[in-house]
Amino acid sequence: MILGHYATALLPYSRFKKYPFWVLLLCANIPEFLWLFLALVGVEATQPESLLDASFQNLQVQMTFSHNLIPSFLQGIAVAGVVFAFFKDRSFALWCGFLTILHVICDLIVGFEHQIWGEDSPVVSLNSYLNFPHAAIFFEFFFSIACILWFVRTEKQSGAPISKQKLVGLLAIFSIGVLMWLPAATIPLRKILSLF
Template structure:
């Protein structure tokens, strides 16, 4: 999943406002953020190198340390300890653990192949990005709809009345994520738009992904806490 993981952070922040939204957003994408870092360290190579050649179905990823099953134990312990130390709360640490665990579980159904520990061990994910990318996207769409519906429903029950503009800003991010995934599901931007080969240093795959993830985190961290009472609503 791309955008869908963030919805877990929204619900966690709603339940535990003592924790910062930024903590929950980072927890929701911890494995992917680790993947990017490990790629730059030469430990988890990602291809194709050029983002304009990339599709969800042709992306090759080595997620040994960030996404395979056994390393999850370490990431769960770390996110719990960070939550407990920063917020002085076991509940927030546990919420972080559940979010990180949800990322792993959701990727089993909508994502790249994951193994117990290494490609030579048992594959424990469906790997739908490679085998049935549109089904993977459909799963993410359903998950986003259900989670956003629950989030806004709980907002209403808690007396939080967001403006229509604020709701649209939040929903729009997830709509963008889905549209972006559909646009590169099986056809690259180079093939779709006839983009010529070039290398200006900003069209690499992983740096572009880093920018996209960071922009989404900043966007949600800005818009989610900002609401005013909509008297017309």
């Protein structure tokens, strides 16, 4: 998933409005930021090297430390600990840790190949970006919409219904943000850009 991870931050947001929303967004994307850092330093390097030459189907990466199952639980525990140290709220810290773990759980369905621990351990993902990239993007789209609808429902139940304008904005951001990746599922970005 790409943008769908940001949508997961909406799940606990109604309960924790006294805390900055960006903390939930950050925690929901820790594995991605870790992967980008590790890719830059060559630990989890991607092939092809240029993202312009990549499509979802031809991008190859071993995400041993950032996206494999056991490291995700370790990241979640670390994130919960750090958040608890700063905010002193056990529920908020547990949600932040869970969002970090949920990132990888979502990627097991919509994402690249992930293992339990290392390259030689059993594969636990569908590797949907390789096997059925367009369907994976549509699944992420529907997942994002479900997260938004969950947020709308919880806001209404808490007596703070969101406006139609805000709902339309959220739906537009996630619809465009997710579905714009459909061409890149199988066509490298360089080729897509050359069409314009």
